[in-house]
Amino acid sequence: MKIRNDVIKVYKDVHIWVGIVSGLMLFIAFYAGAITMFEKPLERWATPPSALAPPPPIERADELREAVLARHPQAAKFHAVVVQPTAEMPARVVWREPGKTRRDFTEYGASFAADGSLQVEKLARAPVAQLVDTLHQLVGLPFADAVARPIMGAVALLYAVALVSGLIIVLPTLVKDFFALRLGKNIKRMWMDVHNALGIVSLPFHLVMALTSVVFAFHTPFYAVQEKVVYPHGLPWGQHEPAPLPGPGEYRLPADELLRRVEAQLPGFEVYSFIFREDHGQLEASVTGLDVRYGTRGRTYASTHLNPYTGEVDPHDLPGHMEPWSAAVNTFFMLHFGSYGGDAMRWLYVAMGLAGAMLFYTGNLLWIESRRRKRRDGVIPGQKRSARVLGCLTVGVSLGCVIGISATLAATKWLPGQADDLAAWHEGIYYAVFFAAVAWAFVRGAARGADELLRLAALATLLIPLGSLAGIWGIGGTWNHHGAGFAVDATALAAVPVFLLLAHHTRKRMLEGHADSVWSAKHEPAVDPGASPQEVAVSK
Amino acid sequence: MSEKAATVNVRRLDSRHWFGKGCAGVLLGFGLAVALSGLFAWLGPGGIEGGGGKTQFNMWLISPIWAGVLSFVFLFRDSLRAWLWLGAANLAAFGLLGALRLGMG
Numbered sequence: 049m050k051i052r053n054d055v056i057k058v059y060k061d062v063h064i065w066v067g068i069v070s071g072l073m074l075f076i077a078f079y080a081g082a083i084t085m086f087e088k089p090l091e092r093w094a095t096p097p098s099a100l101a102p103p104p105p106i107e108r109a110d111e112l113r114e115a116v117l118a119r120h121p122q123a124a125k126f127h128a129v130v131v132q133p134t135a136e137m138p139a140r141v142v143w144r145e146p147g148k149t150r151r152d153f154t155e156y157g158a159s160f161a162a163d164g165s166l167q168v169e170k171l172a173r174a175p176v177a178q179l180v181d182t183l184h185q186l187v188g189l190p191f192a193d194a195v196a197r198p199i200m201g202a203v204a205l206l207y208a209v210a211l212v213s214g215l216i217i218v219l220p221t222l223v224k225d226f227f228a229l230r231l232g233k234n235i236k237r238m239w240m241d242v243h244n245a246l247g248i249v250s251l252p253f254h255l256v257m258a259l260t261s262v263v264f265a266f267h268t269p270f271y272a273v274q275e276k277v278v279y280p281h282g283l284p285w286g287q288h289e290p291a292p293l294p295g296p297g298e299y300r301l302p303a304d305e306l307l308r309r310v311e312a313q314l315p316g317f318e319v320y321s322f323i324f325r326e327d328h329g330q331l332e333a334s335v336t337g338l339d340v341r342y343g344t345r346g347r348t349y350a351s352t353h354l355n356p357y358t359g360e361v362d363p364h365d366l367p368g369h370m371e372p373w374s375a376a377v378n379t380f381f382m383l384h385f386g387s388y389g390g391d392a393m394r395w396l397y398v399a400m401g402l403a404g405a406m407l408f409y410t411g412n413l414l415w416i417e418s419r420r421r422k423r424r425d426g427v428i429p430g431q432k433r434s435a436r437v438l439g440c441l442t443v444g445v446s447l448g449c450v451i452g453i454s455a456t457l458a459a460t461k462w463l464p465g466q467a468d469d470l471a472a473w474h475e476g477i478y479y480a481v482f483f484a485a486v487a488w489a490f491v492r493g494a495a496r497g498a499d500e501l502l503r504l505a506a507l508a509t510l511l512i513p514l515g516s517l518a519g520i521w522g523i524g525g526t527w528n529h530h531g532a533g534f535a536v537d538a539t540a541l542a543a544v545p546v547f548l549l550l551a552h553h554t555r556k557r558m559l560e561g562h563a564d565s566v567w568s569a570k571h572e573p574a575v576d577p578g579a580s581p582q583e584v585a586v587s588k
Numbered sequence: 589m590s591e592k593a594a595t596v597n598v599r600r601l602d603s604r605h606w607f608g609k610g611c612a613g614v615l616l617g618f619g620l621a622v623a624l625s626g627l628f629a630w631l632g633p634g635g636i637e638g639g640g641g642k643t644q645f646n647m648w649l650i651s652p653i654w655a656g657v658l659s660f661v662f663l664f665r666d667s668l669r670a671w672l673w674l675g676a677a678n679l680a681a682f683g684l685l686g687a688l689r690l691g692m693g
Contacts, residue, residue: 054601054602055601057603058602061603065606205614205658208658208659209655209658212655212659212660213659258655259652259655260651262654262655263650263651267647270647270650270651271647273622274622274625274629274646274650278622278625278626278630278646278685279636280689283643284638284639284642284643285643286639286641370641371639371641372641373638373641373642373645374640375641
């Protein structure tokens, strides 16, 4: 395809600058996003064991529910019967006590002790998986949601511009360059080929991520503006159907009967829980679960209303049963979350997420490489300060995010025995390590910093399964859940040699590669004297 | 700069105007996205009372239009043209939207 040279030149400038501004935040979003694909297994692995007695069978769920409501009547407002209790949701009956905001609540669970008495426990669902998800959502910024979220939205817009401008740049040479991967002496050419291949192959994925993230950041103002400008009578949400009332002779069905009726109506739908909300005597019920053949707009489950007296499901909120507009919107969510196709698709999203992180990383490498001052007449010039700074920043921020996440995960199984506010501890560890890594990269320079931080990443990641190993003997309050969480430890172990391999190559490059580069340690980066006019003339 | 180079420069696209064009893309691009999403809400299948699903769909439309305008705004020859053309597009789209609200609301 032919595009005018001046257009290419302008879009090259656009691409370079939006890339530099947003690249490192996007690296964090993608690295944390890849990990958050498995937030549920991570949460399960990270949640300390419950002290509750084993959950009673689902046939006794209503007996337990009655006992809870007798002692804690406020639980009527929001309680759930869990069909398959798990480590992070270890009770047959759980309920929420509201906090200050809608998203701020405390969860409790109940069971019957061996003597038949009611047991109640504040659930200790681990906060570390949420931290990784928050880093993903707020592109790693240490600010309050209200500040960080609009910044994320701006980054998402820049990211969309970067995709379009990048596409415009490569279009003219797409056919020639697409299958080319010129590994060789010309390092810039090689990184360019890698960067282009990653970008082109995953372009649809990236367009989905950019456009959905703009919505995730700005949906509230979008709706507010549309309500004022577009709609004559406020936002038309359709009718909210009132909670069903029991017919004559109908009673609230027990949970096991509800389960049987739902399974008969929704083959292939795995039921996770039934949620009940009582308000002024009105009972609303919904069922949550997942049919892996359909993607959902929730990250890990779907939910829809249910008549608690007949067990009849109102499927219009379920993927596969929605009206067309809702189905389209459901698709936008599902493509972002990778919530379709089960674990195989989740692993594919992990790979795409890591490839995305690499796309942004290689983008920064290219920026540095194209500003390299090359050896001339046997003299090795000092590298530009801008290239050195971006080198340190790229190494420090990306590896700081990697090490920070590994370090805070490594602390997961040791903290509950020692600390109270786990969420604050996990956040504190992440940011302390992150900022220390950035500082380290600036102190040591990009080359040495990368080598050393990669080895630290290997070490921090190796420490993740240590808590599980200690859990075999229960040292220091550590634990393991039967049959759950092994995959987390195995994944961490598998990542260790990858970091070491990267460190090995970085060191080799540092010692044996071109000396006229920020990635070399042969030539001490002299204080930048500023380019002499003569040099500028030659480099042009 | 010689006269010849200057005339060539007028025709050729140039990165100097990035700030003005970028602002036009952000501000007028957003306006245009809202107006076009509104036109779709009124004229698209299902009409303005298309139900909760369509209301969400209409909101989602803002994102690709906004990002699209912001991406292609750099094709304008200079900032003034970007502001004038996008301003005119905004006027036309909001004018039509206003007329629809008067006529059909």
